[in-house]
Amino acid sequence: MSTVKLTVNGKAVAVDVEDRTLLVQLLRDHLNLTGTHVGCDTSQCGACVVHMDGKAVKSCTMLAGQADGASITTIEGIAKGDELHPMQAAFRDNHGLQCGYCTPGMIMSAIDIVHRYGGQLDEATVRAELEGNICRCTGYHNIVKAVLDAAGRMKVSQAAE
Amino acid sequence: MYQTTYHRASSVDEAVSLFGESSEAKFLAGGQTLLPVMKQRLASPSDVIDLGKIKELQGVELSGDTLTIKAATTYYDIMTNADVKKAIPAIAHLTSVLGDPAVRYRGTIGGSIANNDPAADFPAALLALGATVKTNKRSIAAEDFFQGLFSTALEDGELITAVSFPVPAKAGYEKMRHPASRFALTGVFVAQTKSGEVRVAATGASQSGVMRVPAIEAALKSNWSPSAIDGVAISANGLLADIHGTAEYRANLIKVMAQRAVSAAG
Incomplete structure (x- = not known):
């Protein structure tokens, strides 16, 4: 057992876990943050993507101990109160989900993509960059639309801040 | 995943000494291979020594x-x-x-x-x-x-x-990606050194891992262009064969990826 200290969605936490605990298990089983999903558990599907120090990583392929000292943001941490994050709002408005299983990971990856490209995105780039996130419902069209829509909204909301 | 003991090293010396104190340790860098392998229980290190903070x-x-x-x-x-x-x-x-x-x-x-x-x-x-x-x-x-x-x-x-x-004079890498795993079904790296030597290596192709491709090196040595590889024969002997591609398919991929890599290298 080890104590892992990290910041999750802005809150400092210390969690006693077995050394073999994965980051996704710490989030879901110890902190009850079940918005982050486990799909394939083999780092292919992207349902478990969270941000670690601002970078989108697959939380099923990290030990909790590797996140010690880091700042983690999950899908539960991106809305401001009742106001959805622009990426969440764009997924809703563009019907970028059906069953919703992949959505938390899609949204966390998509936010990272927009940050990396400074909002300068086109359809081909979004499709290529989403290769680590698998959706079995939508056929991706509306997800891609949502990301492009959100890229514009995030630029606007950042400019407003 | 089996039980293991996690250590975080802050220097190379500390990592090596932690390794020496463990019975069956593994160094953990990014973990993108080791952790999946541990989850499949194909590896069960007694200790993992995290190098991420060094x-x-x-x-x-x-x-x-x-x-x-x-x-x-x-x-x-x-x-x-x-x-x-x-x-x-x-x-x-x-x-x-x-x-x-x-x-x-x-x-x-x-x-x-x-x-x-x-x-x-x-x-x-x-x-x-x-x-x-x-x-x-x-x-x-x-x-x-x-x-x-x-x-x-x-x-x-x-x-x-x-x-x-x-630093080479020219270099290029092209691969046929496996669409799910993104590993190389076959990938070829071509390089021309500053002294004019040509070296070509293929991954994903051979049963014994990464390999040089002398026939393509010889062809590119006399003529650094994709067309120089047109007539090169690559044997399928010793190449990997699985549900994703036969040995003959990979032999052909070595040629095609080498040609694309030369084009990319310029």
């Missing part, structure tokens, strides 16, 4: 005609590094087609070559560029480092600290 294992240095990438530098940091893009853009390209964005944030060059997966990308770059693997004990030529499937010259407890690449 500063001396991070970063890229360009000095004269040598590009040195420290072992725990992530693919993302390699892909976006200005010195890498300037000195050996083929390496930046290689990292951009390796894994997916989330994997590239975590996976490291040292982890890739220490594992020596027969379909990994970096072994081809090291072999074609004539790189040198630096460890805490010695320097090992790429030629001697890779020793077949998942096997390297590393001794127990020996830790890769960096990889040094001679």
